[in-house]
Amino acid sequence: MAERKPSRTWCPSGDPHAPEAVALGVRSGQDGGVVYLADPVPASQVLGMVPEGVEPRRVLRFASHCASNCVNRRGNDCTLVERVLAAPAATATAVPRCHLRTRCQWWSQTGVEACRRCPAVATLHLAGDRLGELTADPSTTREQLDEWIASNPAATAVAGEGG
Numbered sequence: 001m002a003e004r005k006p007s008r009t010w011c012p013s014g015d016p017h018a019p020e021a022v023a024l025g026v027r028s029g030q031d032g033g034v035v036y037l038a039d040p041v042p043a044s045q046v047l048g049m050v051p052e053g054v055e056p057r058r059v060l061r062f063a064s065h066c067a068s069n070c071v072n073r074r075g076n077d078c079t080l081v082e083r084v085l086a087a088p089a090a091t092a093t094a095v096p097r098c099h100l101r102t103r104c105q106w107w108s109q110t111g112v113e114a115c116r117r118c119p120a121v122a123t124l125h126l127a128g129d130r131l132g133e134l135t136a137d138p139s140t141t142r143e144q145l146d147e148w149i150a151s152n153p154a155a156t157a158v159a160g161e162g163g
Contacts, residue, residue, distance in 0.1 A: 010063045012105075
């Protein structure tokens with residue numbers, strides 16, 4: 001029996017200002033990985049708690065509806081998750097518990113491998129993070145990403161920006 005795709009999917013790298021947006025997790029630890037919340041919290045309830053001058057996506061991960069006009073959209077697919085999966089995994093990550101999974105675009109498109117990479121995805125990457133810049137850039141082709149990775153074997157971090 002085929003798994004049914006939800007009628008409206010969610011982006012795990014979404015826009016915190018979308019009306020339906022929820023906080024998916026908190027960026028934590030030295031590596032900045034996401035620690036997922038047990039239950040979603042409406043973004044509108046947490047945005048005001050972020051200190052002034054701090055970009056909310058630096059400390060929180062948000063999910064919102066996948067937008068048909070998203071720069072990462074190709075038909076019904078998300079090209080961001082394709083680029084995220086092309087980049088080397090930082091570590092072998094266990095599949096995190098996530099309340100979004102049954103409605104997640106990345107899960108429905110690529111399955112468990114997206115879930116393993118998801119905690120390492122940064123919706124805002126640090127300046128100078130070339131792999132993050134390439135992964136986040138919708139104009140980056142898979143070939144360009146593969147070429148950069150091959151010429152920079154020390155690259156192990158994954159970053160992306162969506163929404």
